[in-house]
Amino acid sequence: MTAPAPLTYLVTGGAGFIGSHLADALLAHGHTVVVLDDLSTGDRANLATAWPDPRLRFVRGSVLDARLVDELVGRCDRVVHLAAAVGVRLVVEQPLKSFTTNVRGTETVVEAAHRHGRPLLLASTSEIYGKNGAGPVAETADRVLGQSTVARWSYATAKAADEVLALGYHREHGLPVTIARLFDTAGPRQSPAYGTVVMRLAAQAVAGQPLTVYGDGTQRRCFAHVTDVVDALLRLLDHPGAVGEVFDVGSGEETSIGDLAGLVVERAGSPSPLRFIPYEEAHAGGHGFEDLARRVPDTRKLRELTGWEAGHRLTDIVDAALLDAGGGFPGPAAPASFPAPVRV
Numbered sequence: 004m005t006a007p008a009p010l011t012y013l014v015t016g017g018a019g020f021i022g023s024h025l026a027d028a029l030l031a032h033g034h035t036v037v038v039l040d041d042l043s044t045g046d047r048a049n050l051a052t053a054w055p056d057p058r059l060r061f062v063r064g065s066v067l068d069a070r071l072v073d074e075l076v077g078r079c080d081r082v083v084h085l086a087a088a089v090g091v092r093l094v095v096e097q098p099l100k101s102f103t104t105n106v107r108g109t110e111t112v113v114e115a116a117h118r119h120g121r122p123l124l125l126a127s128t129s130e131i132y133g134k135n136g137a138g139p140v141a142e143t144a145d146r147v148l149g150q151s152t153v154a155r156w157s158y159a160t161a162k163a164a165d166e167v168l169a170l171g172y173h174r175e176h177g178l179p180v181t182i183a184r185l186f187d188t189a190g191p192r193q194s195p196a197y198g199t200v201v202m203r204l205a206a207q208a209v210a211g212q213p214l215t216v217y218g219d220g221t222q223r224r225c226f227a228h229v230t231d232v233v234d235a236l237l238r239l240l241d242h243p244g245a246v247g248e249v250f251d252v253g254s255g256e257e258t259s260i261g262d263l264a265g266l267v268v269e270r271a272g273s274p275s276p277l278r279f280i281p282y283e284e285a286h287a288g289g290h291g292f293e294d295l296a297r298r299v300p301d302t303r304k305l306r307e308l309t310g311w312e313a314g315h316r317l318t319d320i321v322d323a324a325l326l327d328a329g330g331g332f333p334g335p336a337a338p339a340s341f342p343a344p345v346r347v
């Protein structure tokens with residue numbers, strides 16, 4: 004079998020957690036990668052591995068800049084749109100900015116992809132299922148959302164609007180679009196600052212601080228390792244059967260957050276106690292934050308089309324988070340300085 008021809012990918016949000024891992028993987032597959040990122044939650048240090056590769060081009064800019072997006076999309080063969088205002092804390096604290104970035108930014112990217120006829124992979128989220136947590140939620144599951152006055156649901160609404168827009172361009176204008184609904188993803192480079200629970204718990208354990216668990220800790224989640232998520236994205240990008248379709252991407256290994264905190268303490272060998280914090284305290288000013296009892300993906304569609312399987316267990320994810328948090332085994336250091344951003 005011959006290897007697919009090298010392509011040029013535009014990865015918006017490519018200096019972020021998932022985007023930087025995707026950039027590494029695309030470069031490893033021989034492709035050229037143009038990263039567009041405003042570094043609002045991303046970091047150039049995330050691209051430390053990729054940076055020396057001449058096939059990486061980094062552009063600091065916003066997906067809200069229609070001219071820049073148009074120019075970059077025109078120079079690339081395919082687009083992966085990951086740039087978004089993400090993380091519960093950011094979305095709760097800056098609901099308006101988050102909503103605008105997530106709706107307008109996606110509109111800008113989708114319109115440019117349409118103008119230039121470029122295939123688009125859009126990162127959506129399990130958040131769009133809202134409170135539907137009866138069991139594993141398949142792509143056809145209903146969306147059960149709370150009030151628009153609750154900031155959490157504005158993120159879900161914005162991402163659903165992104166999906167509607169992308170699918171509309173596919174159905175009415177033939178734009179090749181694939182939507183990946185990512186469930187909780189964890190792994191190296193994930194910022195503990197934006198409400199990602201695994202990294203936050205790992206950082207607390209390494210620092211010998213109490214591990215803060217919001218609510219009573221019985222809420223249940225599945226965490227996929229970022230390497231597995233990137234593998235799923237690569238398979239979807241390369242599969243013609245994925246065009247026009249929506250896929251759940253996530254792990255089926257379920258844990259309560261209380262048990263997760265216990266596992267972090269155990270793997271870290273940390274004496275840290277668990278501290279349970281009411282949601283109102285954790286998200287002060289969050290206009291009535293609501294959490295979900297359970298969130299589990301149904302990945303049958305993804306597996307049947309692409310053969311994807313998660314290769315990592317929760318213990319691998321916790322160990323990687325502890326490593327990343329500096330738990331006695333310092334990971335590779337990012338270069339102290341980077342060359343000036345490159346304009347393409």
Ligand SMILES: NC(=O)c1ccc[n+]([C@@H]2O[C@H](COP(=O)([O-])OP(=O)(O)OC[C@H]3O[C@@H](n4cnc5c(N)ncnc54)[C@H](O)[C@@H]3O)[C@@H](O)[C@H]2O)c1
Pocket residue numbers: 015016017018019020021022039040041042043044045046064065066067084085086087088089104108126127128129184185186187188189
């Ligand atoms: N991490 C998860 O568990 C998870 C779950 C579901 C969905 N997702 C989706 O995956 C995508 C990537 O998320 P992530 O976890 O890597 O978060 P991240 O914050 O690390 O990455 C987002 C990137 O987008 C950039 N960005 C934000 N606004 C921008 C703008 N206006 N212009 C250009 N760049 C901008 C940020 O600087 C950052 O680098 C997002 O679309 C998110 O909704 C992630």
